[in-house]
Each structure stands twice: as structure tokens, then as C-alpha cells.
Amino acid sequence: MTNEAMLQIARNAVSLAKQKGAAEVAAVARVKRDVDVTWRDGKLEKITEATSRGLEVRLYVDGRYSTCSTSDLRPEGLASFLDNAIGLTRTLAKDPHRSLPDPALYSKATPEGLSMADPKIESITALDLRRTAQSMEEAARSVKGSEAILSVTTNGYHSWSETTQVHSNGLEASFAGTEFSISADVSIKDDDGRRPEEGEYAWVRLYADLPDVAAVGRRATERALARRGAKKAPSAVMPVLIDNRAAGRFLSYLLRPLTGAALQQKRSFLEGFVGKPFGSDKLDFADDPLLPKGLGTRPFDGEGLAARRMPVFEKGVLKNHYIDTYYGKKLSMAPTTGGSTNIAWKLGPKTQAALALDVKEGLLITSFLGGNSNDATGDFSLGVQGFVIRGGKIAEPIAEMNVSGRHVDVWKRLIAVGNDPFAYGTSRTPTLVFDGMQVAGT
Amino acid sequence: MGHDHRMKRRQFIEMGASSIAAASASGFLLGCAGQALEKPTTAAVVPSADAPRVSYFSRFGVDEGMIRDGLADALSRGADHADLFFQHRVSNGLQLEDGEVNRAYTRVELGVGVRVVRGDQTGYAYTEELTREAIKRAAQTAAAVADGPARPAPKALAVGAALPQRYTLDVPWDGIKPAQKLPILDGVNAAIFKMDGRIKKVSVFFADEAGAILIADSQGRLVEDFQPMTVLYVSCVAEQGGRKETNGYNVAGRRGFDFYSPETVGRVVREAVARTTVLFDAVPAPAGEMPVVLAAGSSGILLHEAIGHGMEADFNRKGTSIYADKIGKPIAQPFVNIVDDAAQPHARGAINVDDEGNPAGTTTLVDKGVLATYMHDSISAKHYGLKPTGNGRRQSYQHPPMPRMRATYMLPGPHEHDEIVASVKRGIYCQSFSNGQVQIGAGDFTFYVKNGFLIEDGKLTRPIKDVNIIGNGPRVLERIDMVGKDLVIDEGGWTCGKDVQSVPVSQGIPTVRVSSITVGGQGGTQGAKASAKG
Numbered sequence: 001m002t003n004e005a006m007l008q009i010a011r012n013a014v015s016l017a018k019q020k021g022a023a024e025v026a027a028v029a030r031v032k033r034d035v036d037v038t039w040r041d042g043k044l045e046k047i048t049e050a051t052s053r054g055l056e057v058r059l060y061v062d063g064r065y066s067t068c069s070t071s072d073l074r075p076e077g078l079a080s081f082l083d084n085a086i087g088l089t090r091t092l093a094k095d096p097h098r099s100l101p102d103p104a105l106y107s108k109a110t111p112e113g114l115s116m117a118d119p120k121i122e123s124i125t126a127l128d129l130r131r132t133a134q135s136m137e138e139a140a141r142s143v144k145g146s147e148a149i150l151s152v153t154t155n156g157y158h159s160w161s162e163t164t165q166v167h168s169n170g171l172e173a174s175f176a177g178t179e180f181s182i183s184a185d186v187s188i189k190d191d192d193g194r195r196p197e198e199g200e201y202a203w204v205r206l207y208a209d210l211p212d213v214a215a216v217g218r219r220a221t222e223r224a225l226a227r228r229g230a231k232k233a234p235s236a237v238m239p240v241l242i243d244n245r246a247a248g249r250f251l252s253y254l255l256r257p258l259t260g261a262a263l264q265q266k267r268s269f270l271e272g273f274v275g276k277p278f279g280s281d282k283l284d285f286a287d288d289p290l291l292p293k294g295l296g297t298r299p300f301d302g303e304g305l306a307a308r309r310m311p312v313f314e315k316g317v318l319k320n321h322y323i324d325t326y327y328g329k330k331l332s333m334a335p336t337t338g339g340s341t342n343i344a345w346k347l348g349p350k351t352q353a354a355l356a357l358d359v360k361e362g363l364l365i366t367s368f369l370g371g372n373s374n375d376a377t378g379d380f381s382l383g384v385q386g387f388v389i390r391g392g393k394i395a396e397p398i399a400e401m402n403v404s405g406r407h408v409d410v411w412k413r414l415i416a417v418g419n420d421p422f423a424y425g426t427s428r429t430p431t432l433v434f435d436g437m438q439v440a441g442t
Numbered sequence: 443m444g445h446d447h448r449m450k451r452r453q454f455i456e457m458g459a460s461s462i463a464a465a466s467a468s469g470f471l472l473g474c475a476g477q478a479l480e481k482p483t484t485a486a487v488v489p490s491a492d493a494p495r496v497s498y499f500s501r502f503g504v505d506e507g508m509i510r511d512g513l514a515d516a517l518s519r520g521a522d523h524a525d526l527f528f529q530h531r532v533s534n535g536l537q538l539e540d541g542e543v544n545r546a547y548t549r550v551e552l553g554v555g556v557r558v559v560r561g562d563q564t565g566y567a568y569t570e571e572l573t574r575e576a577i578k579r580a581a582q583t584a585a586a587v588a589d590g591p592a593r594p595a596p597k598a599l600a601v602g603a604a605l606p607q608r609y610t611l612d613v614p615w616d617g618i619k620p621a622q623k624l625p626i627l628d629g630v631n632a633a634i635f636k637m638d639g640r641i642k643k644v645s646v647f648f649a650d651e652a653g654a655i656l657i658a659d660s661q662g663r664l665v666e667d668f669q670p671m672t673v674l675y676v677s678c679v680a681e682q683g684g685r686k687e688t689n690g691y692n693v694a695g696r697r698g699f700d701f702y703s704p705e706t707v708g709r710v711v712r713e714a715v716a717r718t719t720v721l722f723d724a725v726p727a728p729a730g731e732m733p734v735v736l737a738a739g740s741s742g743i744l745l746h747e748a749i750g751h752g753m754e755a756d757f758n759r760k761g762t763s764i765y766a767d768k769i770g771k772p773i774a775q776p777f778v779n780i781v782d783d784a785a786q787p788h789a790r791g792a793i794n795v796d797d798e799g800n801p802a803g804t805t806t807l808v809d810k811g812v813l814a815t816y817m818h819d820s821i822s823a824k825h826y827g828l829k830p831t832g833n834g835r836r837q838s839y840q841h842p843p844m845p846r847m848r849a850t851y852m853l854p855g856p857h858e859h860d861e862i863v864a865s866v867k868r869g870i871y872c873q874s875f876s877n878g879q880v881q882i883g884a885g886d887f888t889f890y891v892k893n894g895f896l897i898e899d900g901k902l903t904r905p906i907k908d909v910n911i912i913g914n915g916p917r918v919l920e921r922i923d924m925v926g927k928d929l930v931i932d933e934g935g936w937t938c939g940k941d942v943q944s945v946p947v948s949q950g951i952p953t954v955r956v957s958s959i960t961v962g963g964q965g966g967t968q969g970a971k972a973s974a975k976g
Contacts, residue, residue: 040760048566049583052840066546071553071570085548088534091620093542126586150761150883187762187883193916195764195883230884232960235730265539266643266679267688330540370454370747370879370888371910371962376679376688381910381962383879383888400886402912402962404729440729440912440962 003162003174006031006053009073010166013057016075017082018168022089024060024100025168026304029053029073034159035126039133041151047126057082061089065098097329103170105335107300107307115293116177118206121160129156132213136184139217145225150187150195154217157181158207171304179295180207181424184220188228196227196399203424205293226387230399232441233388239362240403240437241355241389244420246367248427253373253380254407255340258312260327262375269378269407273318279411281315284346287322289337296341296426305337309344316411343427348417352431355416357392363439364389365403378407384439402440410434453751455743455938455947456877498656498666502528502554506599508574509658513595515581516558517660520590523559523820525659526577527797529839531651536620538627538646546620547649555839558584562759562821566842596662605794605801608787611670611698615650618699623648626702630676633711638719642686643679648672657799665799670696671790671946673935676710678718687721687907689874689892690714694790694935694946717874717893720905725896727909727963733869734911734956735862735897739930740875742949744956745780745850746938747880747887748915753782753807753815754833754845754940755822757882764885764915768813774919779853780808782817784832786931791849791948795832798843802832807850808919819845837943847938851950855925859953862924864900870961871895871902872911885915910962918956926953 006029013027031053038045054071066089136154164174183201200219257268289307311319324338371382381404388395418431516524535547558565565587567580627646651671677690691713757763784802806814819834835846878889895902931950938947
């Protein structure tokens with residue numbers, strides 16, 4: 001379905017809803033095509049290929065609000081769908097804070113140079129993904145020690161999607177994006193009967209930015225072999241490094257309570273910190289929706305607000321919350337944007353290995369397992385696995401352990417960040433170093 | 443909309459209104475579709491138990507000829523098996539915040555998925571256009587997984603034996619107007635504020651869902667089912683002396699409007715308030731290994747993570763589960779019996795039939811302490827030369843099925859609740875949970891305790907909160923050394939995630955004692971070496 005056709009569908013939804021009595025309307029039309037190929041132990045495991053499309057309509061009727069979604073894009077289907085939705089909206093309580101955004105904040109023109117969509121995707125077939133997955137497995141099995149491998153699963157995936165947004169108060173905008181990813185997961189046999197699994201992946205906007213396929217396969221096996229003999233270590237308070245790939249999860253617990261909804265609903269341990277120090281001066285990042293090739297890059301947000309770079313923490317001081325139009329009105333705050341995109345960190349000068357040398361004795365967390373964080377109080381408790389740091393070197397693997405604390409205390413103990421932002425995610429986290437965290441084991 | 447590799451390798455369970463509300467607000471993320479947008483007319487089309495027949499052709503705008511054409515294209519390259527999964531699901535959500543029911547969510551999903559299976563290889567495609575041409579195109583795409591000569595489609599399609607009726611509704615949702623639902627949310631909100639002055643914010647999310655499925659396969663089987671669902675999630679924020687705490691309660695099931703009796707609503711209100719305000723008295727939980735007592739009910743999360751996922755047969759046929767090669771071996775005390783049950787009436791995890799059209803009953807995972815049966819879909823059953831166990835489930839028509847849990851619980855054991863608590867000198871008692879996760883191969887798993895109590899000298903003393911527990915599946919099963927008589931199947935709205943697919947599940951357990959497991963508290967390691975008596 002072409003851009004013009006999706007635009008027409010969104011326009012029709014807006015005009016139809018207005019005819020049927022909506023005061024204001026926002027329509028978002030999306031289309032997505034993806035191909036997903038999984039290869040396992042020498043043969044194809046699964047291949048999925050499809051195009052899906054859908055329409056979301058936000059209705060503002062008599063001071064009331066609702067959202068509805070469907071993929072029936074025929075005009076006659078849409079009419080009865082909107083009739084039902086508008087009828088439902090009229091039964092709700094009025095909400096004086098609901099309205100479309102201020103048109104002055106809308107995206108005027110798509111910024112140049114975002115590099116979000118790669119036309120190369122047209123020439124890559126499911127068969128290409130299958131060959132990629134197959135060579136990743138061969139590389140994974142070429143590593144020394146691979147006789148311990150129980151199973152290798154590899155995957156090649158790509159998608160093309162387009163979002164078109166039309167608002168009744170003067171927005172018509174769209175953007176397209178592509179994603180390419182490859183991954184390898186390796187299970188190995190350990191002496192104690194455990195079958196640890198680890199993997200490697202890459203996830204990018206442009207095909208040319210994918211790393212060497214064989215290197216991804218080999219790295220997956222190396223990571224899995226490094227898990228052999230993992231043990232629980234004693235409980236203690238100790239310095240903790242969080243690996244750049246794992247740190248995005250830890251960061252998400254800081255971003256979650258930064259939304260307007262969390263703030264207004266009293267579910268934020270970050271309430272009242274704007275302009276005040278919260279963490280150490282190493283806690284320093286901005287939200288950057290305009291980062292070229294960024295996985296979170298977008299010219300406008302879900303409400304149509306034009307994207308702009310926004311400082312979040314500067315030298316440990318909170319600068320901004322993620323405020324959408326609705327909670328902005330409730331809080332009497334100016335809207336910024338509804339949610340995080342790419343996180344741009346102020347990086348440190350050192351590699352992870354150099355940071356480990358500085359720490360001397362402690363724990364390197366390479367992944368989290370379950371656990372949670374209380375957005376209202378900032379208490380967190382998270383399962384971890386990783387490695388002991390001994391004499392400044394990465395030593396034996398640990399498993400079945402846990403870290404806990406309170407965000408308000410722990411981020412003050414952020415003593416260093418690495419020079420190694422993780423490229424294959426939106427958090428773009430460097431290695432984080434905390435000088436003391438409660439670790440539970442034996 | 444990112445394709446997130448971190449998700450691909452995660453097997454987890456969680457509950458929470460925020461994720462549900464977010465999904466409803468942008469249904470496309472979960473897959474929303476719709477050609478025929480008539481609201482399902484539940485009463486008229488519930489398959490009759492007396493006279494098996496197809497009542498859903500008109501709902502999907504298809505006929506037997508179109509289905510056979512689709513199957514023929516799916517088999518055009520010689521697969522072992524092919525099926526078409528038609529789905530029409532309408533979800534209606536209402537949300538109360540700051541005292542008003544002031545937002546609604548409607549989501550319509552309609553589409554068909556075509557699966558082609560050769561050995562343990564799967565080709566899959568789907569479409570939201572329910573036309574002969576679109577179904578044929580999807581079938582040809584899915585058929586690419588095979589590469590042999592064509593197999594004939596079944597000459598005729600027939601409805602098999604009548605399905606059990608595990609969730610027939612007394613008062614179905616299609617006769618209920620929105621104005622009749624609003625008082626449920628308003629009533630919960632008012633009662634909570636009335637009950638405790640420390641409550642400052644209440645959020646209520648309510649949804650009802652009507653799902654119809656029709657499955658046709660290459661053996662000529664036709665199966666249809668109507669799967670209703672409702673959830674009520676309540677979340678509170680309370681303040682006391684400048685301190686904030688948050689918790690809540692929720693109920694869910696394949697139930698109708700009559701479910702929301704004054705008794706049910708009253709229970710939701712009482713539990714939400716009690717579980718939130720108790721947190722003001724909480725002391726830091728300890729850190730380290732200690733005995734843990736799990737309260738009857740939602741503590742079944744332990745089974746879901748410690749053994750449930752690891753017993754899903756796909757991980758075992760691939761040799762990647764820690765339970766591979768352990769069938770027939772003792773793994774727990776003889777009084778430990780664990781099942782995965784599709785037949786709990788009206789349970790959130792109940793199904794009359796699985797998403798491959800196979801009968802769904804009770805699968806015994808652990809029988810008198812011995813590992814008994816994996817949970818199978820048709821691919822893994824064929825691999826092991828067994829009958830499928832009815833565990834083949836999927837999130838929607840956009841996904842192929844795989845082995846999944848339904849309602850997973852432990853049967854009652856020989857011990858008394860009070861006896862179990864009294865046996866612990868120093869440990870913790872876990873009451874409510876928010877989420878859990880497992881590593882299938884290493885066997886390590888976690889679950890997050892929202893609230894519980896310290897056990898000191900055999901008595902529940904001070905409350906604790908926000909603490910993760912981490913253990914290793916087989917080792918923890920060995921250490922379940924007491925099992926109560928008081929089995930409770932939890933009524934909460936649990937959702938299980940695996941390979942980016944979410945399905946509704948239930949869980950339950952009697953009071954049990956785990957003699958030693960790692961508790962991830964902030965309260966230091968004092969007392970960590972204490973052990974259980976007996």
C-alpha cells in the first residue's frame with residue numbers, strides 16, 4: 001500500500017469521524033511488512049512473512065475521549081466502526097484536559113538526514129536471510145570448544161514500516177523506517193547438568209551497518225562457553241559494573257517514572273527533582289529523536305509533536321520529564337514529548353576493561369533475570385548473571401544472584417561511565433560503574 | 443514497534459494494568475485487524491455441544507471451498523501438515539483515573555494465519571484480507587518451507603466430537619451496554635477512597651473480550667471455539683508521613699457480567715487497600731539464602747518459572763531445557779504433584795481446545811515427585827511419537843502455535859498451613875507477586891515479591907516488600923519439603939510471554955516451604971544463614 005493510499009485512509013477517517021459528531025480527531029495509519037527466518041542445527045526452523053496494516057483513531061467527542069483501532073480500511077467498514085466508537089465515547093465522563101496538541105508544536109517538515117529507511121530492503125529476500133542464518137550457525141560451530149554445543153539457533157529479520165498521521169487541527173505527516181537484525185543463540189552442556197545459553201545480536205536501520213555475520217556467530221559461542229561453571233557467590237555489598245548491553249534494562253527503571261503519567265499519578269520517585277541533583281555528575285544524558293540511523297529516531301512523536309533533542313540529566317541534575325499534551329495539562333506543565341527515543345550519553349574516556357582495572361574487586365553484570373523496580377519509591381531488586389572481577393580482571397562466571405537498592409541512593413554512586421555506547425538498542429548505554437551495591441547470593 | 447532481540451530469548455510472566463492499557467491504546471502493536479466488524483453475537487453462535495456443526499463461516503465471510511483452496515495451496519509443495527487459523531477478537535476497555543471513567547479503548551482483530559509444517563519446520567504467513575485470493579497468497583508464502591511434490595487437500599472438512607464447555611457465560615457481554623459497566627469502575631474507586639484516607643490515587647482498568655476461532659487442517663478437521671475474557675485491574679497509591687507506596691489487586695477469567703458481584707468487587711477493594719497500606723510498615727527484606735514459605739494461590743508463579751517453561755516440549759526436543767532427559771526420574775518429594783490443566787472452569791488459562799484444534803485436558807508434569815510428561819504441541823508430539831497434550835497455543839492469527847501453559851498448579855499435600863509457618867525459625871513468607879522470568883537451559887529463575895512478611899521464630903512478624911527471589915528450577919523443586927492442604931488457584935490476570943507471544947494463563951499452589959533459596963533484599967545479610975527446622 002502506497003504512502004498516498006495510507007494518507008487517504010487517514011484523511012477519510014478524520015473527515016468521517018467529524019461528520020459523525022467528533023469535535024476533534026487524530027488518525028494514525030500504519031503498514032508494516034516483515035520477514036523473519038529462524039535456522040536451527042543445520043536446517044530451517046521457521047519462516048514467517050507477512051504485511052499487516054492498521055488504523056488507530058483518537059476521538060474527542062463532546063469533551064470526552066476514546067481510542068479505537070482496526071484494520072478494516074474499506075470506507076463502509078470504517079463508517080460502522082466509527083459509529084460504534086463515537087457512541088461509546090458519549091457514555092464516558094467528560095475530561096477537560098483532553099484535546100489535540102497545540103498545532104504550533106507540530107512537525108512542519110521532515111528533517112533531512114535521519115537515515116531511517118534503507119531502499120536496499122527491496123532486494124533482500126527470505127532466501128538471503130536463510131543463507132545469512134545458515135552461515136551464522138556455521139561460524140558459531142567453528143569456535144574452539146564447540147563440541148560442548150547442544151544447539152545453535154540463528155535468525156535473520158527485516159521489516160519496513162510506514163506511519164502516517166492526520167489530525168483535524170492541521171497535521172498531515174508521515175515517515176518510513178527499516179530495521180535489519182541478525183542473531184545467534186547457543187546452548188551448551190555444562191558439567192553439572194545445566195545447559196547455559198547465551199547469544200549475540202545486531203539490530204540496525206541500514207543494511208550496510210550490519211556487522212560481519214560470522215563474527216556474530218562466533219561471539220555467540222564464545223559468550224555461551226564463558227558461562228560454563230557459573231556459581232553463586234557470597235552475599236555482600238560490592239562495586240558493580242553493568243555491561244553496556246545489559247545496562248539499558250537498568251536505565252529503563254529510571255526512564256519509566258519520568259513520564260507525565262507517572263508524575264501526575266504520584267508514581268514517580270523523581271517527582272520534585274527538576275533542577276536538583278539526583279545522581280552523581282556522571283549521570284548525564286539527553287533524549288535525541290533526531291540521531292541519524294538511531295533505532296528510536298522519529299521526526300515526530302506519537303502525538304505529532306515535532307521531535308527535538310531534550311536534555312534529561314546534566315551532571316546528575318534532572319532537567320526534563322517526558323510530558324505529553326494530556327498530562328501536561330493536568331500538571332500545568334508544557335508538553336515535551338510522550339516517551340523516550342534514543343538516549344545520547346555523555347561518555348567517559350575508558351573502555352570496559354580499563355574500568356574493571358580501576359574497580360579491582362567486584363561484579364560485572366552481563367544480563368538481568370526478572371526482578372522489578374517500584375516507580376513510586378525507587379526500590380529495586382533484580383536477578384543477575386555475570387562475572388567476578390578479581391585483581392582488575394574478568395574472572396569466573398556467576399549465576400543465580402541478585403542486586404538490590406534504591407535508585408535515589410544508587411545513582412549517586414555512579415562513579416564512571418565507559419566510552420562504549422551499545423549500538424544495537426535505543427538506550428545506547430555505556431558500561432556503568434557503581435561503587436557499592438547490595439548483592440545477594442549464598 | 444522494534445523487533446527486540448532481548449524479548450526473543452525471554453520467557454516470563456507478568457501482570458499489570460499499564461501494559462494492558464497501553465496495548466489497547468495502540469492495538470496495532472498487538473495486531474489489530476478487521477473486515478467484518480459486526481460485534482460478535484455470542485449467544486447465537488456458541489457452538490452447540492449437542493450437534494457439532496460449523497457456525498463461524500459467516501462470521502469470517504468464508505466457505506468450505508475457500509478453505510479447501512487455501513489448504514490446497516498450503517500443501518502445494520508437499521508438507522506433512524497444514525492449517526488455517528481464523529480469528530475474530532473484539533476487546534473493549536474502560537479506564538478510571540482521578541475519579542472519572544474518562545477513556546475507552548476498542549480493538550478489533552480479524553484475520554487468518556496459514557501454517558505449513560514439514561517435520562519440525564514451520565512456514566507461516568497471515569492476512570487480514572479474508573478473500574479467496576489473499577488466503578491463497580498467504581498459503582503459497584507459507585508453503586515455501588517445503589520443497590516436494592504437492593499433496594492433495596482434504597476432500598471434505600468435518601467437525602469432530604463436541605468440545606467441552608468450560609466457560610459458557612450466564613450473562614454474556616454482548617448484551618451489556620457500556621453504561622452498565624461504568625458503575626463497576628466507579629464503585630471500586632469510591633469504595634477504596636472510603637475505606638482508607640491514606641489512599642491518594644486509584645486507577646481502575648476494566649476490559650471484556652469476545653474471541654472466536656475457527657481452525658481447519660489438512661486432515662479435514664474443523665474446530666471452532668468462542669473464548670470470552672474479562673479483567674479488572676486496580677492499582678492504588680497511598681501516602682503516609684510523606685512516604686508513598688503503591689500496590690493493587692486484580693481478577694480475571696473467562697467470565698461474564700455476572701462475575702462482578704458485590705462479593706467479587708468487595709474482595710478486589712479490600713485486597714487492593716490492604717496490600718497497599720501494609721507496605722508502610724515494611725522493613726527491608728534480608729539478602730542471602732534462607733527458608734521461604736509461599737502463600738497459597740499466586741505463589742504458583744514459582745511453578746510457572748521453576749518447572750513450567752522448562753517442561754514445554756519445544757525446548758526439550760531441541761535439547762536446550764534443563765529438564766531434557768529427565769522424564770521418569772525423581773525430581774521432588776513424593777508428595778509433590780504438579781499439573782498443567784486446561785479444564786479449570788472459567789479460569790483465565792482455561793481452553794476448550796488448543797489453537798491447533800487438539801483436545802485440551804490435564805497434563806501431569808510431576809507425578810508423586812517423578813517427572814512425568816512434557817507439554818506438547820503437534821510438532822513436538824510427533825517428534826516424541828506421542829499424542830499432543832493440547833498445549834499448542836498462540837497470541838493471535840499473526841503467530842504460529844507453540845507449547846504453552848494453561849493453568850499450572852500443584853496438588854494439595856500432607857501439611858497444615860500453620861505447621862509450615864511454625865517450622866521456620868528465620869525466613870520470609872511471600873504473599874503477592876508482580877512478575878517472574880526463567881532461563882530455560884541454566885534453570886535459573888526469579889519472581890518478584892510485591893509484599894510478604896518476615897518469619898521470626900515460627901511467626902509472621904513485620905511486613906516486607908519489593909524483593910526479588912532467585913533460584914534454580916531443579917534445585918528448588920528438590921527443596922520443596924512441605925506442601926499444604928490448602929490449594930488455591932489464583933484469580934489474577936496473569937499473562938505469559940515467550941518468543942514475543944503473550945497468552946493468558948492461570949496458576950495456583952497450596953502453601954509450600956522451600957528449605958533454602960536466595961532472597962534479594964536490601965537489608966544486609968544478617969540472618970541469611972538461618973535454616974528451617976524439621
